[in-house]
Amino acid sequence: MKKMLFNRFVELGGHPLSSALLKTIARSRLSRKLIKPFATTYRINEDEAEFPIDYYSTLQAYFTRNLKKGSRPINLNSSTLISPVDGVVTEYGIIDMNQTIMIKNHFYSINEILGDEKIAIPYKEGFFYIFYLSPSHYHHFHYPYDGELVSRYALGTTSFPVNDLGLRLGNKPFATNYRIISELSTAHGRMAIIKVGALNVNSIQISNSSTACTKGEEFGFFSFGSTVILFLEHNESFRPTIPVNSEVKMGQSVGEWVK
Incomplete structure (x- = not known):
């Protein structure tokens, strides 16, 4: 109760x-x-x-508390992608030829999630992650890799649940909820970080507007419950380093580009 x-x-x-x-x-x-x-x-x-x-x-x-410095060691290996948040990796996989992904038995078009067909093009056959932040988690988000911020924009107005029940029974909340997309240009191609808001409120706070993005650097937080989606441009050398349903900490390796 x-x-x-x-x-x-x-x-x-x-x-x-x-x-x-x-x-x-x-x-x-x-x-x-x-x-x-x-x-x-x-x-x-x-x-x-x-x-x-x-x-x-x-x-x-x-x-929305901050953590003590040093609480989240950052994996600084240049071939490693880190988790942008504390959370659970509920899904990951390949973005298919039709630029769709499956989450909780629902097909999502990444065109719909990103709101622009041209922006979605680089992610065709790329890789995606879904990070769910429960009430127990630290709710700040950080850059998962070094890069340059090339765009940041908001989509949607109202929001619906992003927990397990909401994803199974809701009307595709990742493509309709209020969300802020940050797109980076990196040494391994484009990367889109989608912060998905909580119910009926703008719960996403951006605290860093610099265009220079440093791996592990904080750039905002969620005021209430939340999810982060990560899209990576296609790169045959990339592979995940954790299984689905893993509990992860910000700064921990979740993938790598193998030379």
């Missing part, structure tokens, strides 16, 4: 009014008494947080 309540706060409800209400409560000082039960329920490692738990004045402030 307690976990169900907290899921409501960080993944939000399906109706705009209930979402707005829960958002307001999570940002108010009234939610401070929920922080310790939240940390206990989700078994959050309090030692990693930048500040002691009593420092945080609202549930959302704790949910």
